[in-house]
Amino acid sequence: MRVRAALVSMGIAALALCGAALPAQAAAWEPHSRYGSYRACVDAGQMYVRENYNEYKCTDGPGYYQLWLR
Numbered sequence: 001m002r003v004r005a006a007l008v009s010m011g012i013a014a015l016a017l018c019g020a021a022l023p024a025q026a027a028a029w030e031p032h033s034r035y036g037s038y039r040a041c042v043d044a045g046q047m048y049v050r051e052n053y054n055e056y057k058c059t060d061g062p063g064y065y066q067l068w069l070r
Contacts, residue, residue, distance in 0.1 A: 026070070027054075027070045028070065029057070029068040029069070029070050030068065030069055030070060031066055031067070031068055032044075032048070032067045032068065032069045033066075033067045034061065034064040034065065034066055034067070035058075035064060035065045035067060036064060036065075037065065038058060038060075038065050040065075041058035041065040041066075041067050042058060044056075044067055045057070045058060045067055045069070048067075048069055053069045053070065054070055055069075055070060056068065056069050056070075
């Protein structure tokens with residue numbers, strides 16, 4: 001009985017350590033600006049990444065490109 005309790009507690013401790021090692025939930029994408037060309041959107045996104053954001057993406061909209069940052 002004690003061996004089983006020890007194994008169970010060791011398993012719970014191992015799961016707790018694995019859970020603590022996982023990264024935090026990533027931030028959500030936030031819309032930032034609209035640009036008339038894809039190149040302008042990429043240039044702005046690269047500038048924001050150099051300044052203080054982690055990553056960017058440009059999506060195609062009706063007549064513009066939307067810059068998303070996180």
